[in-house]
Amino acid sequence: MRLAALALCTALLAGCATPDRDARLQPGVSREAEVVALYGQPGRVWPEADGGRTLEYSSQPMGRHCYMVRLAADGRLVGVQDGLSPAGRALIQPGMAPEQVSRLLGRERTRVFFRLSGEDVWDWTIEPDQTGYGMRFNVHFKDGVVARTTQSMVFPSRLFPGFDD
Incomplete structure (x- = not known):
């Protein structure tokens, strides 16, 4: 019974994970395939000057976040930013x-x-x-x-x- 409850709690917590706080995603280690497996296909993919890419995960129109997942040219995770955070909005x-x-x-x-x-x-x-x-x-x-x-x-x-x- 305890094991089933623990499994349910773990599944629920994983379901609430967001790319910026997901412990399963590690900069320099995680790859694009892992991000896509966890969060699905991005809404848009932005090419970067260094050969990398940025995957856009927007929750608009009802959500309040837009996670920009930055990947290096080799497909490894560089970092995740919420474009709609106060710091992101201040860049406009x-x-x-x-x-x-x-x-x-x-x-x-x-x-x-x-x-x-x-x-x-x-x-x-x-x-x-x-x-x-x-x-x-x-x-x-x-x-x-x-x-x-x-x-x-x-x-x-x-x-x-x-x-x-």
């Missing part, structure tokens, strides 16, 4: 091109063009702040480059409880 600067933003933050939740302002706004669901309300990180593009970034609160829907928009 005015003047960046859309592809540069995607390489850092991963696939966006939505894109909306505002005709009057001429801004194309992409957003990502991120971890809530101390208010407890949902949050979005917004990147405003104007004339094909980042003009600014903002954050917005997501208030619960009164018509459809459990849906935030």
Whole structure:
């Protein structure tokens, strides 16, 4: 009985593992095949200048993370970053091109063009702040480059409880 309970707990904990905290993945040791076996096919694969690759595991539109799994040219794990962490979001600067933003933050939740302002706004669901309300990180593009970034609160829907928009 204890062995079965221990096996169940281990399986549940493994199911909650994320690439950035998964003890089964070791930089310099783990290979691409292990990452794919554990987390499935990435949403996108970004080639790197040194011959390596970055595997993108985005949880958008409802999730709050985008794990960028960096591999060396030989396929070994270099490291994992959450592009939607505060540090990842801080890398977005005015003047960046859309592809540069995607390489850092991963696939966006939505894109909306505002005709009057001429801004194309992409957003990502991120971890809530101390208010407890949902949050979005917004990147405003104007004339094909980042003009600014903002954050917005997501208030619960009164018509459809459990849906935030």
